[in-house]
Amino acid sequence: MACTVFPAWVERGCGAATAVIFYIEFLLMFLLVYFNPKHRPYRRHIISWRRPTPSVITHLVRLGVPIGVSQLCEVMLFCAAALVLAPLGETQVASHQIAGNVGGLVFMLPLSVGLAASIRVAYHHGRNDLAGTRSAILSSYVLVLTICLCTFGGITLFREQIVHLYNDSELIVSTASVLLVLAAAYQLPDCLQVLSVGVLRGFRDTASITFITFFSYWMVGFPACYILARTDWIVPAMGARGIWTGFIIGLAVAAVLLLWRVRRTTRREFSLMRQAGE
Numbered sequence: 001m002a003c004t005v006f007p008a009w010v011e012r013g014c015g016a017a018t019a020v021i022f023y024i025e026f027l028l029m030f031l032l033v034y035f036n037p038k039h040r041p042y043r044r045h046i047i048s049w050r051r052p053t054p055s056v057i058t059h060l061v062r063l064g065v066p067i068g069v070s071q072l073c074e075v076m077l078f079c080a081a082a083l084v085l086a087p088l089g090e091t092q093v094a095s096h097q098i099a100g101n102v103g104g105l106v107f108m109l110p111l112s113v114g115l116a117a118s119i120r121v122a123y124h125h126g127r128n129d130l131a132g133t134r135s136a137i138l139s140s141y142v143l144v145l146t147i148c149l150c151t152f153g154g155i156t157l158f159r160e161q162i163v164h165l166y167n168d169s170e171l172i173v174s175t176a177s178v179l180l181v182l183a184a185a186y187q188l189p190d191c192l193q194v195l196s197v198g199v200l201r202g203f204r205d206t207a208s209i210t211f212i213t214f215f216s217y218w219m220v221g222f223p224a225c226y227i228l229a230r231t232d233w234i235v236p237a238m239g240a241r242g243i244w245t246g247f248i249i250g251l252a253v254a255a256v257l258l259l260w261r262v263r264r265t266t267r268r269e270f271s272l273m274r275q276a277g278e
Contacts, residue, residue: 122202140199188255200261
């Protein structure tokens with residue numbers, strides 16, 4: 001709706017509308033936090049001015065920068081993949097965009113579980129509640145795997161109907177339907193990696209996420225995308241199918257490494273929690 005406020009601006013109108021939406025979101029979130037009775041004890045800290053605390057800022061930077069870098073690695077992979085695909089024509093690009101949009105929509109479900117897991121793990125870990133921490137982790141993995149199975153089945157069974165919501169061109173429908181099968185297969189490693197990232201954040205183990213995501217997406221994923229999509233080095237150039245196959249390879253590596261890191265981190269933290277409880 002907001003895009004129609006600036007009809008003559010076309011792309012600039014959508015950009016302006018996006019900015020307006022973000023300002024509205026900020027205002028509504030601020031009002032929600034400020035007037036929520038649960039936050040009343042902290043209300044004076046929201047609008048009061050205090051001198052910066054270097055130790056707190058340093059702590060936030062040490063936690064936040066690795067998170068930002070890891071997200072940048074992931075987002076830039078998708079942006080770079082689109083640039084690799086651009087010279088191959090509108091059918092390939094349109095099909096890729098459809099698969100990417102569908103994948104991005106269903107990704108919100110495991111992402112939300114990962115964010116919730118981060119909060120729950122941090123909460124129980126901070127209380128030195130070993131049973132609660134273990135329960136939060138196991139429950140999150142069961143839930144996210146259930147979501148993965150549901151999204152895999154839904155995308156696979158209704159892939160053609162989903163593509164028809166975007167475009168009626170038979171060529172695009174046939175190409176995008178194949179990509180949606182790959183996007184469905186992509187769900188398992190994607191769900192596992194995003195949940196593992198959430199668990200590690202709950203333990204404040206963020207530096208490892210940066211190294212793992214950089215290696216998985218840029219040392220493995222992007223080269224695989226380019227080689228499979230644009231070259232005949234391994235198989236004949238696959239175009240958009242090569243891009244999504246590269247995504248699966250990169251995410252699979254990330255999921256395996258992150259699961260290994262979660263296993264290692266939980267063992268260490270559980271041992272420390274047991275010692276603290278004795």
